[in-house]
Amino acid sequence: MxxxxxxxxxxxxxxxxxxxxxxxxxxxxxxxxxxxxxxxxxxxxxxxxxxxxxxxxxxxxxxxxxxxxxxxxxxxxxxxxxxxxxxxxxxxxxxxxxxxxxxxxxxxxxxxxxxxxPGVTASFAAAAASATSLTVPEESQSVIITRLEGRTPVPETEKLRDMAKHRCAMAVYLSAAHPERLVEELRVGGLEDDIVVVIAYRVGWPEQKIIRTTIGNVCETVAEHNLTRQTVFLVLPGEDNKEHFSKLYDAGFLHGFRN
CATH class of the missing domain: 3.40.1010.10 (Tetrapyrrole methylase, N-terminal domain)
Structure with missing residues (x-):
């Protein structure tokens, strides 16, 4: 309709x-x-x-x-x-x-x-501030925006551990108060401790903090910087330190605007 x-x-x-x-x-x-x-x-x-x-x-x-x-x-x-x-x-x-x-x-x-x-949401501002591409050719072509369950329930089919199983980029909101649970859910979902996580606190504010860490060091990083509210976590399984290039500007990749 x-x-x-x-x-x-x-x-x-x-x-x-x-x-x-x-x-x-x-x-x-x-x-x-x-x-x-x-x-x-x-x-x-x-x-x-x-x-x-x-x-x-x-x-x-x-x-x-x-x-x-x-x-x-x-x-x-x-x-x-x-x-x-x-x-x-x-x-x-x-x-x-x-x-x-x-x-x-x-x-x-x-x-x-x-x-x-519409407005710019924190996950995209965090990606920009950290010079991060949320999509990586041949590695990660989807982005999941989600959160830990808190006072607002999360549907049974949308538990963070189930979202993590897709191994694509995730922006996790409203979860800084429980970093231990966040890490546990990511681990149960099959993500390794060395996977990159960008933590963005008050992105766009004068007191902005952008910290690049790993799943294994999330709890320590949150405690060290006293991060609580207004924090978003970018979980980036596609960031493997390898070169992955889009075909869009590859000279051998032909499309309607390039012979």
Whole structure:
């Protein structure tokens, strides 16, 4: 079934991906919508204040860190009913661990239109900051974005140990508080201790830390650098110190744009 949302271009509510923390990694469209909004509602525990400094002087700016869903929804509805527009600013990309589904459903019930502006998620920012290619020709051609099970359950078919069995690149979010469990799940999934792991803490923030280590040294590294929240782990089985080149620019590889 094909669905369309013709109202999105003029929607009064926008879910905006602020990126990982670097104010220059928000999209032009996201920054423009923040600048035009009458209410800027942002996740202050994750989104740096500099991201929302572009809000207009007359805008109401609210930090949603201490608010629940009913409170944020009430603020959004009041603004829209008063004829205003809303920038709901999320860290990274709002579609990933962004809790936007429940917000959208409430807006649907109120018959309030909304749109989404994507953002740079932490795993891609971490790959960029560490000069890492997540895909390696002939070694790893897929990327899994996942997390350890915590207070939010993980489906039985998506346990980290089962994801590890694919031996492709993995970006593991929301797991720094339990590095021992992380390492154990990777080992049970068949990954060796010498496999490369890039640990990115607050990537894009001034206090960013990018640390290259291995599965066997993850726990020691996390403890040494006191890494807790806002940490993503890039698990890279394809990083084997061998030369793997794409055929895209190989002189002997012909395609529609090169004879």
């Amino acid at each position: 094909t669905t369309t949302r013709p109202e999105w271009k003029t929607a009064p509510v926008w879910f905006i991906g602020a990126g990982p923390g670097d104010p220059e990694l928000i999209t032009l469209k996201g920054a423009r919508m923040i600048a035009e909004a009458d209410l800027v509602l942002y996740a202050g525990s994750l989104v740096p204040p500099v991201i929302i400094e572009g809000a207009k002087p007359s805008a109401t700016v609210m930090d949603s860190a201490s608010m629940n869903l009913e409170e944020t929804h009430a603020a959004v509805v009041k603004t829209v009913r008063d004829g205003g527009t809303v920038a709901r600013v999320h860290t990274g990309d709002p579609s990933l661990y962004g809790a936007i589904r429940e917000q959208m459903r409430l807006l649907d019930k109120e018959d309030i239109g909304y749109g989404t502006i």
